[in-house]
Amino acid sequence: MNKRLIASAFIIVAPAIATPASAGDAVYGKFPVTLKSWMGNETNSVAYTGQIARQVLHDSLKKLAGKGNGKPNAALQAEMMLYFEGKGKNRKILAPTSKGPFVIKQKTVGEISNPNLAGKTYKGTVSGMPNNMTGPELIKFWIGKAASANKGVDMANGYNYPQLISKFILGAVFYHQAVDNYLDEKMTAGNKPNNKPYKKGKHYTGKEHSWDEAFGYFGFPAHGLMLSPSQLYDIAKRKPTAVSIADANSDGKIDLYNEMVFGPAYYAAGSDKSKKTAYAKTIGKAFLDGRKLIASADGNALNSSQLGQIAQYARVIEENWEKTLAEATFKYAGSCFKDLQAIKANPSDAKVLAKYVKHWGELKGFSLAMQTGRKNLGDTATRLNRLIGFGPVMPNSSQVIDIDSGGNYVKDQASGINEYMGHMLKVQKLIVDKYGIKARKNDQLAGMSDMLKKLGSGSAAEND
């Protein structure tokens, strides 16, 4: 009898005992200090504060980009530049901020770290916009325009600067740095070795910190693998119901460093909500598994087998991250198509036009973001850029085709809304053909599949 009781109790209690252990395994939290030359007291080698500070700078810059009143505003422009390329520990966190019960722990960027965005922005030329601007040049150009636009939106030319700036940075800083830098050359044998500190005086190794930095750019909470896509999404939205989910250490505050969901992870979770994809989980798990592998080297240089495994994790991250950007591009091409339909039905509706301009900014930003990765997208990039254009086709069929030497937009008559709607569908098809994405929100071609289903398979063998 006693044995039975003990056995029953064990069966009931065992999962409860096991849960914290397995939960701990799923957290990108504490990894031991393995650097053999380190003599300090640190017990945790994980650090990605600079990357989270950049996530905060991005969110704050986006907020500032929507503050203009339609007149040139040098002070606003300077403030935006402070968040883009300046430094300063006292820069206030403008977003994400506390919202009701969703209380954010930090008030200033400096409480996390003190980096800038410009230094880490994609330095290649952005062929999807005129004048061969580099990434930082394009963002500065947009910041200048945003400062003098009403709430950051230029309705005459069809530019929503907060969206353009934000979505481009999601690629040009976060995706670019992660996949084209930390997960690429810094994961090679001769670069940032695991038997040396990342920098002189640091308690973590080259490989440990490089991997952590890439993780920080994904904007995923340390306990993110224990959360569903909806929960991740709700945290990013700062919903009251998400407080207990986000607050992993139960201190009543959300620590932006390791409890918050930022842009890249938010968009991954957004696709995953469809249940057709698992980008956030796949990427998060590859990061965690990669970090475990590096820790298992115990401060020794990674051998070729370990480097091979790390490269595999890196490719999983890259491939899935690229797909999240492709999914977003696909989604907003569909949004623009629907907006244009609404505009055709009601050309004088200013709200519909504003929605179109917003969605186009997101489409353009994400399509440019896709082009800042490790791979040269080649023909795909050319086609994307041609289909989307330098600006949206407006209801009067005008479209920006260039920027003159004074920074003014040059417009011309495009062939019309109908043709541009066709371009949006071609963007969707191109993305599906090239990336095989699955979530496919706002799929404007899905209707054809549904129509075919309605007709049924019939029977080919029926004779008349």
Added chain:
Amino acid sequence: MPILDWINGEYIPHLLDGFLNPQKRVSLLYLSIAAALAIIWSVYVSRGSVRKGFLIARDKLFSQRVWFSHSARGDYKLLLANHALLLLIAPLLLSKLTATTALFFFFIDIFPSGAAVLSSTSPLLVAITYTIFLFLLDDFSRFATHFALHRVPALWAFHKIHHSAETLSPLTVYRTHPLEAVIFSFRAIVVQSSAISIFVFLFGSSVDLVSIYGVNAILFLFNVTGSNLRHSHIPIGYGRLAEHFLISPAQHQIHHSLDPNHYDRNFGAALAIWDWIAGSLCKSRTDMVLKFGLTDRENLQSQKLLHFYFSPFRELFDRGRNDPFYRNRNHRNLTKNAV
């Protein structure tokens, strides 16, 4: 065993689906309605005598002579074997979605400013237009395909398998050579892909089908008004005027008739207007006595499955050897006086 799994998991469910799904012509719903119509017709031609009417219906529709004839057994063999064969080759055929998408983007490329040009049209009007357009296109394509199957000697070699039926039952609809099934499948792809891509191109979004039980409403009406009786010995006619517009069961039985006057008549599926326009329309008469099958010269000697499958190829081979340039195109007696 994989083959048993396949039979249980795919073959049998698909086979049963043919009799349960209202999208299929021989679904039990339509068969039941056809049987009821046959009984009503039989009572009617018996001048109201219910008993006599039932006897006629039993003799013409439910008798062993119809369902267990040599010919009917051939129908069943083809139904069962074709079903397996088509399930296996289906993945090799062009996907309808691929064709639809390709056509849609073809339209966008050649008429770039025409995309969604009618997107402001009322959804109800679009649905009605689409339903009618699809029905007309589908019916015309059936007529045209059927016409070709009779008039092109190489195709007739295959289609004559269907015409070799000497007794007709609703399941004769499946008395088809597999190569014909591939042709029918291609026809369906062309029709559905064209209709859908044109409508999505013009109206900018998916279009609703006016449907009943998930079936095109017009096709549903065609099926519930006795389409299954076209392959039966119940010669229901619609009257001389209506038979200019709709193919009655009796008109399709004329199509199967051995009478040389009836050769290559009534190719239509639901509508008779195509035959009317093409000059191949033949209206039914109440005093018709029809025999079905092929002439002695063409008759298939066997109801064996292998014979059904391979005899057309042998015929083509023989013909290719004797008449490689198809100089004699009168493969069948096309004129009334030819035999």
